[in-house]
Amino acid sequence: CTIPIFMGLFPELHNSMVCKLLFLLSHWHGLVKLRMHTDDMLEVMEGVSRRLSNQLHMFVNATCPAFSTQELLREVESRRRHQAREGEHDQNHTHGTLTTVTGSHRPKVMNLSMYKLHALRDYPTQIRMYGTTDSYSTQSVMVFY
Structure with a gap:
């Protein structure tokens, strides 16, 4: 216990x-x-x-x-990787520039x-x-x- x-x-x-x-x-x-x-x-x-x-x-x-x-470091890194993948996906489809990935610790609530x-x-x-x-x-x- x-x-x-x-x-x-x-x-x-x-x-x-x-x-x-x-x-x-x-x-x-x-x-x-x-x-x-x-x-x-x-x-x-x-x-x-x-x-x-x-x-x-x-x-x-x-x-x-x-x-x-707030988020754990691994949660922040996971979100950054996900945003980077989404940015690459968007760049391939829209032929635009890759946006910067934001990634500070976000607050967490239950x-x-x-x-x-x-x-x-x-x-x-x-x-x-x-x-x-x-x-x-x-x-x-x-x-x-």
């Missing part, structure tokens, strides 16, 4: 929020990985999913603005609009409908020899 690593790393208001978020993420992950789910456990998972969603929103609204975060975060609350419903993923396989089976 990562909670002891992060404990005390941030100022107190943010420290308790980060630790609570890490605990809820670990709790949710443990519940989702169960191989057998009862109705009671799915209700617990729904409650944890709700609390996790609320905690993520509080984290984004209170903790994220308190810290200035985005709650990602599907994987949106889908967290759907897991209990999906488990009720389809069961756990260890009960079936997508691998093709050879029927005839």
Whole structure:
């Protein structure tokens, strides 16, 4: 568990929020990985999913603005390479001059609009409908020899 690593790393208001978020993420992950789910456990998972969603929103609204975060060096370099390739592509098609590639560290903010975060609350419903993923396989089976 990562909670002891992060404990005390941030100022107190943010420290308790980060630790609570890490605990809820670990709790949710443990519940989702169960191989057998009862109705009671799915209700617990729904409650944890709700609390996790609320905690993520509080984290984004209170903790994220308190810290200035920016792209990693590898992200900047990747963006520069991509822009250079796009510039070469545009130059070949428009016969224009190659534009300069900009590349300073851009600010990064947490985005709650990602599907994987949106889908967290759907897991209990999906488990009720389809069961756990260890009960079936997508691998093709050879029927005839």
